[in-house]
Amino acid sequence: MPGVFSQVGVVGRSRQEGIETVLEELIGALRDAGATLLLEDRFGELTSDGGDTHTRDSIGAHADLIIVLGGDGSMLSAAREMLQYGKPMLGVNRGRLGFLTDISPDRVREQIAAVMSGDFSSEERFLLDVSVQRNGETVAEGDALNDVVVNSGTSAQMIEVELYIDDEFVNRQRADGLIVSTPTGSTAYSLSGGGPIMHPSLDALLVLPMFPHALSSRPIVIRGDSEIRIDVLARNRIHPPVTCDGQVNMTARPGDSVLLRRNPAVLTLLHPPGHSFYASCRDKLRWSGALVD
Structure with a gap:
């Protein structure tokens, strides 16, 4: 008998060391739960047990649950591409930190079985819509789950920008750039820049x-x-890159504006039983490490 989710999509990165073993464990756990598997086409060559393969669009349209196999970067990419379908997402970690992909590879069968039986927690995360405006027209746009970065793109050079929040002038900055982060992204690039969690x-x-x-x-x-507006002052000589989640790149010119606002859709993330954000911080950021032995 199928559990809470009858059709489960599996997407992610296929070129990671040891991915085949974790994929086989994941497929076995989903089969044991009675789910119909919708395997992304890039995984087709890694297993003979996955049945037919599917595009991400097909998976988004038909799956009840989407499992992302990879690291946080894989989850960021999948979330942006598949947000439009409104399906819950769950991550199996094959990367490094894994703040978004919190099922451990060595506990795949146990934790997938729990989730498929309805034992999980869920939370909603929001994304940012970003656009580059030039002479009143949109010349580029994207979205981000973690952060949007406007920077000089050149080592040891600054840009000059003006920051507006809800059409109110905040300040003028000379800096290497600005990071606008969601709560999800506060443990990513902005943390390296000295931002709070x-x-x-x-x-x-x-x-x-x-x-x-x-x-x-x-x-x-x-x-x-x-609503945030970052005006790239016309006297800049640099064409600053605008980057979403470190993966989607656009380019602004002097005189352009970068507009950011919350995407009206929300991403639903599922977590296995026992998940704790603070426990993740202790583990991933080594908060519990002793100063001396």
Whole structure:
């Protein structure tokens, strides 16, 4: 008998060492739960037990649950591509940190069985829509689950930008760039830049200057439904890259504006039993490490 989810899609990265073993374990766990497997086409050559393969669009349209096999980068990519289908997502970690993909490879059968029987927790995460505006027209657009970065793209060079929140002028910055992070992204790039960790349930955004040319220029946390505009001043000589989740790249020109607002759709993430954000921080960020033996 199928469990809570009758049709389960499996997507992710296929070129990782040891992925075949984890994939076979995952397929076996889903078969044991009585689920119909919808395997992404890139996994087809790695197993003979997956049945027919499918595109991501087909999986998004027909699956009740989407399992992402890979690291956080795989989850970021899948979330952006498949958000439109509104299906819950669950991650099996084959990467490094794994804040978003929290099923351990050595506990796949146990934890997948629990989730398929209805023993899981869920939470909603929001994404950012971003567009580059030039002379009143949209010239590029994308979305991000973690963060949007506007920077000089050149080592040891700064850009000058003006920051507006909800059409109100905030400040003018000379810096390497700005990071706008969701709570999900607060344990990613913005953490490396000195930003705070935000609990994933917060309805907030973080605006973080990158190496600002002012000691008083500090990170600011604002409402999650705020609209942000970053004006690239016309006197800049650099064409700054605009990057979503470190994966989607656009380019702005001097005089352009970068607009950011919350995507109205939400991503539902599932977690296996016993999941804790604070436990993940202790594990991934080594909070529990002793200073001395």
